[in-house]
Amino acid sequence: MTDSVPQPPTTLGTRPTTGGVTLLTPPAPLAHLAWRDLMVAAVVEETADARSLVLDAPHWPGHVAGQHVDVRLTAPDGYQATRSYSLSSGPGEAPTITVQEVEDGEVSTYLVRDIAVGDTLGVRGPIGGYFVWGGAHRPLLLVGGGSGLAPLRAMWRAADPTAPVVVLASVTTPTRLLYADELADRVRAGTAAATVHVSRAELPPDAVRPGTPLEALTLRSGRVDTASVKAAVAACGGPDADPAVFVCGPTSFVEALVGQLAAAGLDPRAVRAERFG
Amino acid sequence: MAGFLGRRREHDDRVPPGQYVTHDFPVLTAGPTEVVPTDRWQLTVSDGTTSETFDWDALHALGLQTLTTDIHCVTHWSKLGTTWRGVPVPTLLEAAGVDDLPYALVTSYGGYTTNVPLEDLVDRDAMVAVEFEGEPLRPEHGGPVRLLVPHLYFWKSAKWLTRIELLDYDHPGFWEVAGYHNHGDPFLEQRYHGD
Numbered sequence: 001m002t003d004s005v006p007q008p009p010t011t012l013g014t015r016p017t018t019g020g021v022t023l024l025t026p027p028a029p030l031a032h033l034a035w036r037d038l039m040v041a042a043v044v045e046e047t048a049d050a051r052s053l054v055l056d057a058p059h060w061p062g063h064v065a066g067q068h069v070d071v072r073l074t075a076p077d078g079y080q081a082t083r084s085y086s087l088s089s090g091p092g093e094a095p096t097i098t099v100q101e102v103e104d105g106e107v108s109t110y111l112v113r114d115i116a117v118g119d120t121l122g123v124r125g126p127i128g129g130y131f132v133w134g135g136a137h138r139p140l141l142l143v144g145g146g147s148g149l150a151p152l153r154a155m156w157r158a159a160d161p162t163a164p165v166v167v168l169a170s171v172t173t174p175t176r177l178l179y180a181d182e183l184a185d186r187v188r189a190g191t192a193a194a195t196v197h198v199s200r201a202e203l204p205p206d207a208v209r210p211g212t213p214l215e216a217l218t219l220r221s222g223r224v225d226t227a228s229v230k231a232a233v234a235a236c237g238g239p240d241a242d243p244a245v246f247v248c249g250p251t252s253f254v255e256a257l258v259g260q261l262a263a264a265g266l267d268p269r270a271v272r273a274e275r276f277g
Numbered sequence: 278m279a280g281f282l283g284r285r286r287e288h289d290d291r292v293p294p295g296q297y298v299t300h301d302f303p304v305l306t307a308g309p310t311e312v313v314p315t316d317r318w319q320l321t322v323s324d325g326t327t328s329e330t331f332d333w334d335a336l337h338a339l340g341l342q343t344l345t346t347d348i349h350c351v352t353h354w355s356k357l358g359t360t361w362r363g364v365p366v367p368t369l370l371e372a373a374g375v376d377d378l379p380y381a382l383v384t385s386y387g388g389y390t391t392n393v394p395l396e397d398l399v400d401r402d403a404m405v406a407v408e409f410e411g412e413p414l415r416p417e418h419g420g421p422v423r424l425l426v427p428h429l430y431f432w433k434s435a436k437w438l439t440r441i442e443l444l445d446y447d448h449p450g451f452w453e454v455a456g457y458h459n460h461g462d463p464f465l466e467q468r469y470h471g472d
Contacts (some may be wrong), residue, residue, distance in 0.1 A: 033469050070353075070468075072295075073281040082295045084352050104326045106297070110281050129455045129468070186285050251304040255417055258309045268309040269387075 033124045035072060040119050041094065046178050050100040051112055052088060055123065057095050063087050065154035066132035066246065066274075069097065069125030073107060080122075083107045085128060086248075086274075088150040090157030091135070093245040095126070097150060098178060100147035131246065138244050139164040139236035142259050143224075145249025146171060149178045151274065152248060156192060165192040166235045166243075170224050170253060172200035174214055184213035193235050199223045224253075229260040239265035248274040282354035291347050292355050293463035299354040302409075304417050311437040312388040315421045320405070322373035324443040336405065336422065339364045339372055344402055346427040348434070349463040361425055363406035366398045366441075375443055381426055382448045383433075384440035391435050391450035392459070393426055395443065401428050405438060430461040430468070 041056035065087075072082045089096035101112040115121065131151065133140065135158040142165070143154040149169055159165045165186070171177045177196055186192035195218040202222050220228060236243035245266060247257050254275045262268045292298060315333040322329050331339075341362045349355045370377075381393045397403065406425040407414055414420030419436025426433045432452050453459050458467035466472060 033471070073283065075281055075283045080295070081281075081297060083297075083352050088291075106284050114281070115386060124469075127456070189398045224318075251417065255310060273309060 017035065033127065035122050035124045037120045038095075038123045040115060040117050040121070043115075043117055046098060047100075049112060049176070050178060052096050052098040053111065053115065053152070054089070054094050054096045054122075055106070055121075057123070058090060060095055061126070063091060063095060063126035064129075064132045064134060065091055065158035066151045067126035067128045067154075067234075068151070069095065069123050069127060071097065071111075072122035072124075073110060074122065081107050084127075086151035086154070088153045089258040090154050093157070095123075098147065098153070100178075118186050131248070131272050133158055133200075133244060133246065135160055136244070137163050139166070139241050141166050141168070141232055141236050141243045141245045143168045143232070143245070143247040143249075143261070144170070145253035145257075147178065148247075148249030148253070148274070148276070152246060153179050153182070154185065155246060159191075163189055164236050164243075166229060166232045167192055167194040168197075168224060168232045169194065170197045170199055170249065172198070174198055174203070174219070177214075180213040184216035187216045193232075194218065195220060195226045195228055195232065197222060197228065224257060224260070226260055229257070230264045233261070233264040233266060239267075242270075245271045246273075247271060249276070251275045254261070289357075291357055294351055294466050295468075296349055296353055296355040296463065299356055302356060302418065303350065303352070303354055308387055308389065310417050310425075312416045313386050313437055313439075315419060318421050318439075318443070320422065320439055322369060322375055322441045324375035324378055327373070327375050329375070331369075331372075336364055336369075336407070339368050341407065342404070343433075344404055344425070344427075346402055346425075348425075348427050348431055348444075351430040351432060351468050353461075353462075360410055361404065361406045361437065362408035362421075363404040363425060366403040366405060366424075369405055369441075370399065378443035378445050380444045380447045381465070382442045382444055382450065383435045383438065384442070385435045386437035386439050388447075389435060389437075389451050391433050392448055392453060393424075393429070393433055394460070397426060397429060397433075401426075403427075425456070428462070430458075430463050432457065433461055 005160050017127045038055040038057050040053050042054040044052040068084050068086045074080050085097040088098040099111040102108045133155040138158045140159050144152045156165050183194045254273045320331045343362050345470045347357045379395050384390050403426045422438050424435045424438050456470050461467050
């Protein structure tokens with residue numbers, strides 16, 4: 001069988017229309033997306049309850065940072081369960097999803113606890129042309145709550161290395177921060193700035209031990225606040241630098257952050273958001 | 278390996294293929310949440326010749342009805358037995374005095390668009406909704422007024438509704454141009470273009 005190959009979107013932006021509203025420019029249409037059985041090529045334990053599954057996908061058409069796939073699991077009796085997961089690998093890399101276990105989750109629990117290298121799962125994609133980043137030379141501001149960092153990792157990997165990349169993350173506890181090593185490496189290399197808010201607990205005194213990835217990151221207690229948002233926007237060069245802004249996380253987080261970003265001077269229509277839960 | 282077994286489940290004819298039942302009400306929006314005060318909200322209904330604009334009071338004057346129905350999002354969640362109040366679309370179209378053209382293009386505050394065949398707006402349960410579960414519809418769920426087309430995937434139920442334009446041709450909207458299915462029937466699993 002041959003898989004049809006969806007073309008990644010190439011044009012994104014806004015165009016004005018009548019009546020003062022702004023239409024989001026849609027990307028090119030996708031061809032039909034077929035289900036494929038893909039093998040898990042590698043498993044990366046990210047935190048105690050999240051891991052990344054690297055998929056072996058021959059003839060993968062390539063994806064744009066921010067796109068997602070639908071994942072379908074089939075039980076021996078034919079029962080199927082389907083969910084959507086963001087791709088967390090960069091363009092040109094093997095498609096990878098990062099799954100955080102949801103309490104009492106039917107699919108996430110299997111993907112985090114049970115699936116192993118060599119197992120297969122049904123996948124269709126890549127999908128999506130709105131919450132995507134093609135990697136233009138613009139400052140990039142990435143704001144993630146919890147597992148909302150997954151598509152944002154694909155974006156910082158896609159970023160122009162000569163443009164500022166600013167990451168603002170919110171996690172319940174420091175140990176639940178996804179990609180801590182990778183973020184720390186980028187900060188040490190000077191290719192990103194990262195501030196991590198720990199919303200649910202006071203920062204434990206031993207949270208930042210020398211030599212651990214968290215040492216390179218700026219940690220703050222409590223939810224993301226106006227000061228952090230303003231600092232992140234300033235680190236991008238301010239609103240006039242026209243940063244590309246992506247926010248992903250639980251609904252309440254996204255709603256709050258979009259408001260704070262607007263208060264920091266960004267046009268809400270320039271902020272692309274993806275919500276879950 | 279441990280194979281996937283899934284939950285033991287009772288088959289429920291109300292749940293379309295590929296969907297799971299959620300008790301939350303997730304939010305999916307292409308863009309920021311629009312906040313439109315009711316005293317500034319307006320809905321224009323047009324067929325290209327006749328055009329009528331309703332404000333908050335004029336909409337309510339048409340009479341609200343209650344609908345209990347299931348809703349289905351293309352991101353695989355379904356929510357069963359949700360209760361809404363609003364004005365049935367046929368009532369609205371009749372009050373506007375527009376012709377029965379075969380297609381509608383629906384526009385939101387913020388610029389989102391979606392297309393719905395007229396028959397899906399008038400032959401089923403579609404309404405212009407102002408309440409969800411006995412409360413005013415909140416902005417993140419499309420308040421003050423959203424379209425509700427419960428028998429199609431929920432991206433057809435445009436939030437922050439401000440315009441319904443009847444057309445004699447089909448004009449695909451935001452997600453439809455972006456590769457999602459033009460019609461979006463969840464029971465036929467019409468998720469993406471070509472399904």
